[in-house]
Amino acid sequence: MAPPAEGPADLVVVGLGHVGLPLARSASAAGLRVLGLDVSARVASGLGAGRSHVGGVSDADVTAMLGQDFRASTDPEIVCGARTVVLCVPTGLVADGGPDLAQVEAATSEVATRIGPGTLVVLESTSYPGTTEEVVRPLLEKGSGLVAGQDFALAYSPQRIDPGNRKWGVENTPKIVSGYTTDCARRAVAFYSPFVKDIVLAKGTREAEMAKLLENTYRYVNIALVDEVALYCRQSGIDVWDVLHCAGTKPFGFGRFVPGPGVGGHCIPVDPRYLAAEAERQGFSFRLLDAARQVVDAMPGHVARRALGLLDEHGVRRDGARVLLLGVTYKPDVADIRETPARGVATVLAESGALVTYHDPYVDRFHVGGTALPRATGLDEALTSADLVILLQPHACYDLGALGRLDRPLLDTRGAVTGRFVTTL
Ligand SMILES: NC(=O)c1ccc[n+]([C@@H]2O[C@H](COP(=O)([O-])OP(=O)(O)OC[C@H]3O[C@@H](n4cnc5c(N)ncnc54)[C@H](O)[C@@H]3O)[C@@H](O)[C@H]2O)c1
Known part of the structure; x- marks a missing residue:
């Protein structure tokens, strides 16, 4: 694995998966000095060797990123001194089907002890309204001893990436951005603006969190509708595709x-x-x-x-x-x-x-x-x-x-x- 490059980063992406890696690529291509943190040694060493594990990000993209001083590491110390930290870790479900924020909490706690005054922390993981302010903020404040909106900036910006989509990517998909305070939102807009064409400012973090859930719930419900229409059409001898x-x-x-x-x-x-x-x-x-x-x-x-x-x-x-x-x-x-x-x-x-x-x-x-x-x-x-x-x-x-x-x-x-x-x- 390549050692982390010297000195603090403009951006540390935490979680280098389907969301984090394309984000790191776009920010790196825009000239930001980007580092990546992942708990998986396989992910970090693969990227260090120029290998992408994410569809839509090629090995050549990773090589170009490495050429821009990108480094991937499993060492949370790389967060120290970063101007911006973006959390892109998974949000799955627990056994009974409820939200599992364990990875968001673990990543936030890792980051919390390593941020300093002036850092911007953005959550990109999908979650329910209130996660940024009620789950992430207290962990950051506790671990850092700093106050959100006062000592450091806190924002939520859902990721809309559509894997396999060649037309819409990080740069040209409008990005919803929200802040814990107006100043936090301003910081987040300034961070994304160099590599995202259209920014949509939400009223607050809850509105941005809910907007993301609405988008995917809209798909879910409409897929269910056409599935059920297909079942009905079959029973009635109607060609659903027509x-x-x-x-x-x-x-x-x-x-x-x-x-x-x-x-x-x-x-x-x-x-x-x-x-x-x-x-x-x-x-x-x-x-x-x-x-x-x-x-x-x-x-x-x-x-x-x-x-x-x-x-x-x-x-x-x-x-x-x-x-x-x-x-x-x-x-x-x-x-x-x-x-x-x-x-x-x-x-x-x-x-x-x-x-x-x-x-x-x-x-x-x-x-x-x-x-x-x-x-x-x-x-x-x-x-x-x-x-x-x-x-x-x-x-x-x-x-x-x-x-x-x-x-x-x-x-x-x-x-x-x-x-x-x-x-x-
Ligand atoms: N995949 C998509 O198309 C998509 C689109 C929009 C939003 N999202 C949301 O984005 C979030 C990330 O999803 P993804 O698909 O990129 O997940 P992923 O599984 O592809 O990648 C997540 C990465 O985070 C790493 N990780 C886990 N815990 C960590 C920790 N504590 N510290 C550092 N790294 C850690 C994992 O090793 C993994 O490499 C989720 O909330 C998901 O719902 C995903």
């Missing part, structure tokens, strides 16, 4: 969402739970979220049962049937399998005795219930030896025309393929 095409031509008042095998990733299935849990704590019930969750959570099982029905229709015994999953990531053309619905699909199929394999150029290993699912590397061979193919994610590398010409059943969960043996959701 419905979506027609409705999608309305130039106002309709945002197009598409059905699929379920939601995944680290945001869409998780963030609405932050909102629901915090609201519940305050005695408020988000009924729409409960309904959406029921629909979305049922989709992988629905896909698996459709697949089993197709096997029956084609006279293939479920027990021992060879089922090939195409694309096990949570969305096309990313390498992320967190919360992927493919896991639920594979589980139900395997429980029914099917021999499930997968093909995915982005995923070397895919575990389901503690067992590694066999991976097919040669696509053509895998397709011709399967009794049933399920297209979960239409990665750009898949030839959809060729899939449509297959001489065996294909269940297309994305409405991407047409063909004689193709069945859609």
Whole structure:
């Protein structure tokens, strides 16, 4: 691992993952002296050797960052003297499905003892309204002996990055920025302005936190809506994809969402739970979220049962049937399998005795219930030896025309393929 460069940094990014690394890249490209802190030695040493572990950030990007004096380290001492510290650590769920702020708390406490007068600390992790002021602020004040808004600046700025999106990145996606005080907000705007084109100033940190949750909850609820519409259309003999095409031509008042095998990733299935849990704590019930969750959570099982029905229709015994999953990531053309619905699909199929394999150029290993699912590397061979193919994610590398010409059943969960043996959701 490369040693941390000498002297204090303009910016220390804490948590060099899907959010932190692109942020570090943008700030570094804008000429800021950036250091990165991560608890993972693998992450820090990989970056030090010029290797990116995040899709959308290339090895060449990391090499360019290293050329700009970027260093990644596991040593929290690199925070000392930094002008700005941005926290980009995960916010997951605890076993009962509630918010898990353990990593935000751990990172904040590490940082707290190392900030000084004048430091700007920004939280970018997604969380419920109140996290910045009620969770992060007390930890920073306790660890540093300084007062937020007086001795150091505190801000919240949600990250909107969309992994795999080539059009919208850190620089050109409008960024919501908020501060604990007006001065804190001003500091945060000044920090982001050199590398983010449009800044949207929120009234306060709670508004900014809530705005992020609204954005992802909006996606969640609308995905649930089109999933349920797809189930209804199927029962009623209506082509849901044609419905979506027609409705999608309305130039106002309709945002197009598409059905699929379920939601995944680290945001869409998780963030609405932050909102629901915090609201519940305050005695408020988000009924729409409960309904959406029921629909979305049922989709992988629905896909698996459709697949089993197709096997029956084609006279293939479920027990021992060879089922090939195409694309096990949570969305096309990313390498992320967190919360992927493919896991639920594979589980139900395997429980029914099917021999499930997968093909995915982005995923070397895919575990389901503690067992590694066999991976097919040669696509053509895998397709011709399967009794049933399920297209979960239409990665750009898949030839959809060729899939449509297959001489065996294909269940297309994305409405991407047409063909004689193709069945859609
Ligand atoms: N992934 C996305 O598309 C996305 C988009 C917008 C917002 N977010 C939010 O951003 C936050 C970060 O998500 P992510 O996807 O980048 O996570 P990630 O898992 O990709 O990366 C987080 C990194 O933080 C490191 N880390 C954990 N605890 C740490 C600590 N105490 N100190 C230093 N490093 C620590 C981990 O080792 C990891 O490398 C989450 O709140 C997430 O909800 C994610």
